[in-house]
Amino acid sequence: MxxxxxxxxxxxxxxxxxxxxxxxxxxxxxxxxxxxxxxxxxxxxxxxxxxxxxxxxxxxxxxxxxxxxxxxxxxxxxxxxxxxxxxxxxxxxxxxxxxxxxxxxxxxxxxxxxxxxxxxxxxxxxxxxxxxxxxxxxxxxxxxxxxxxxxxxxxxxxxxxxxxxxxxxxxxxxxxxxxxxxxxxxxxxxxxxxxxxxxxxxxxxxxENRDLEDTSAGQEVLKELLEVRKKMSQDVQDLKKEHHNALRLKDYELAEELRKEKQEMQSKLQKTEEAQRAMRADLEQLLREKTEEFEIIQKKLCDQVAEADELAVKRDEELKKLNEDLAQSEVSYQDLRREFSEDLKKMDERDVKRARELSECQKSLKEQYEQDKRDSRRRQEELVQEIEKARGRKNLLMGLIPSVIGVGIISLGVVTANPALVASGGGLILGTASGGTVGA
CATH class of the missing domain: 3.40.50.300 (P-loop containing nucleotide triphosphate hydrolases)
Incomplete structure (x- = not known):
């Protein structure tokens, strides 16, 4: 925190x-x-x-x-x-x-x-x-x-x-x-x-307990909204006249295009009016209206963190199994090599041909082992990259959590008494440069 x-x-x-x-x-x-x-x-x-x-x-x-x-x-x-x-x-x-x-x-x-x-x-x-x-x-x-x-x-x-x-x-x-x-x-x-x-x-x-619309920044936004509204209102009036003229001249195709354009412009005008009304909020109202939004976002972020965690755990387990298999292959190879060496010691000159065959077999076995080892190491590198990506995704999501719940927790401390969320404030997660977490 x-x-x-x-x-x-x-x-x-x-x-x-x-x-x-x-x-x-x-x-x-x-x-x-x-x-x-x-x-x-x-x-x-x-x-x-x-x-x-x-x-x-x-x-x-x-x-x-x-x-x-x-x-x-x-x-x-x-x-x-x-x-x-x-x-x-x-x-x-x-x-x-x-x-x-x-x-x-x-x-x-x-x-x-x-x-x-x-x-x-x-x-x-x-x-x-x-x-x-x-x-x-x-x-x-x-x-x-x-x-x-x-x-x-x-x-x-x-x-x-x-x-x-x-x-x-x-x-x-x-x-x-x-x-x-x-x-x-x-x-x-x-x-x-x-x-x-x-x-x-x-x-x-x-x-000063001002409403957002009465702040300097709020006035700047409102000024632009009013300018946009003024222009849009004029555009709507112009489209109405053009639509009326098109109907009078029985140009129904043009009239339909103008009707759709006027409808779209009226929709945009309505949005600017809604944006202007949204500015009428003091700090308490502003924080209160954000509480539910931040709760939803927090849940979505936490769900995605859990998914990234689960993927990292799966890849860790796969990597562990691969390492165990590689270690077992090493043991098996060394055992076979020892057996070949002992067999070679027991052979006399009459078994030279057999010795060559065993030597070729040993060489082939070693080549196969080395190839398996290279394949395993390549897969290890791929798994490590996948794990890093999963953990990186988790860290990025954790970096987002404080930004979206920070205001929510602030608002809870100011205007709400939701015990579940107040309790969650005791264990917030913050993204760090090292990928760790810090308890609130």
């Missing part, structure tokens, strides 16, 4: 900026990218590794606000619940690593929306606890175009300029563990100098 003495760092950025790879280099284990469980939760995972001075460091792999599975509302609600729920429980964030691809030739809508949400989530006071990180440098650290883009990012107040002026550090991640560690070390130094930050979203939800 994450404790108040642990280091908690959020890794953010648009899809494809390298968040999962950045984390995997630090924890030294594979972090899934776009795995099947992405459809279950908008908080991808919490991954832990050990720092020689600061102890446990937990990295939160968060989805971007350009996510293809979840709306901005879903992403904000889950991040807000996780960040503010942990803050209310006494677990403070050390800082944020924000990743941006230096290979992006221009700032698109997704990048602008993502950086705006970062600013609203963090607030001015927390800027010095944010590292603005460029990724995808490859071998082009001296590439003039990339260096120029890096300068442009810092000069643009609409992008990184304001945050850098407010204390954010701009650093390069060179796709290796050394540069990733340097970024984390900077955040740890800031923690020593400035203490632990309180993010704007945490202050607004926990200390």
């Amino acid at each position: 994450i404790t108040s003495s642990d280091v908690l760092i959020a890794v953010m950025g648009v899809t494809g900026s390298g968040k999962s790879t950045f984390i995997s280099q630090l924890v030294e284990q594979e972090v899934p990218v776009g795995h099947g469980l992405r459809s279950l939760t908008a908080v991808t995972g919490v991954y832990k590794y050990h720092h020689p001075v600061y102890g446990h460091i937990h990295l939160i792999d968060t989805p971007g606000f350009d996510d293809t599975v979840f709306s901005d509302t879903d992403v904000l609600k889950n991040i807000a619940a996780f960040m503010s729920g942990s803050y209310k429980r006494g677990t403070r964030l050390t800082g944020v690593v924000y990743l941006h691809k230096i290979t992006d030739n221009r700032l698109n809508g997704s990048s602008n929306r993502s950086i705006n949400m970062l600013k609203k989530l963090c607030g001015d006071d927390a800027y010095k606890h944010v590292v603005l990180t460029t990724s995808m440098w490859g071998d082009g650290e001296n590439d003039e175009a990339k260096v120029r883009r890096e300068t442009e990012l810092q000069a643009d107040d609409g992008f990184w300029g304001t945050m850098q002026s407010g204390g954010s550090k701009v650093m390069r991640w060179k796709n290796n563990r050394l540069s990733a560690s340097a970024i984390v070390e900077h955040l740890l130094e800031c923690r020593q100098i400035y203490g632990l930050p309180t993010l704007q979203i945490q202050k607004e939800l926990v200390e």
Whole structure:
């Protein structure tokens, strides 16, 4: 379980900026990218590794606000619940690593929306606890175009300029563990100098008891929702007019196409209205509505961990049996070899032909034994790889469990008294860099 003495760092950025790879280099284990469980939760995972001075460091792999599975509302609600729920429980964030691809030739809508949400989530006071990180440098650290883009990012107040002026550090991640560690070390130094930050979203939800829609980040999402709704409403009205004109002109084929298009647009409009209503929740409501969702996800993850465990056990048993068979073959071979040697000693010159036959037989037997041994070793290697894959799958799933039940446990401590889940809080599983588990 994450404790108040642990280091908690959020890794953010648009899809494809390298968040999962950045984390995997630090924890030294594979972090899934776009795995099947992405459809279950908008908080991808919490991954832990050990720092020689600061102890446990937990990295939160968060989805971007350009996510293809979840709306901005879903992403904000889950991040807000996780960040503010942990803050209310006494677990403070050390800082944020924000990743941006230096290979992006221009700032698109997704990048602008993502950086705006970062600013609203963090607030001015927390800027010095944010590292603005460029990724995808490859071998082009001296590439003039990339260096120029890096300068442009810092000069643009609409992008990184304001945050850098407010204390954010701009650093390069060179796709290796050394540069990733340097970024984390900077955040740890800031923690020593400035203490632990309180993010704007945490202050607004926990200390000021605002509804999510009344927070700075919530207002940013609502502004976009309102703009989308306004455009969609106009599109629906235009389609209605076109549909009416098509009917008047008796162009029934066009009228049917327009009717379907209008129906689809109305469905999208309804979803934006639902997203807007979903923003009307305070922290208690936000955590309460997540409780059942996290229970279901926790069960699915635990079931898959059990399956991975069972597969690893089966492969272990098969490997053990193979080793036993190999050992028995060794004993049998040595016994036969000893018998041949004894028979050869008893032979006289008249049995030279028989001796040659026995020698050929012994040679053939040895060749067969060596071939069997090679086959067995090859199968051993295959089994070891299968076991490692099964255990790796288990470790990845265990890395996901704290992210999806962390908020659930937080919410239970705040708004529910479900004894079964409270009890489960005593034995939470956390993914570690070594593949071990830590009891809560």
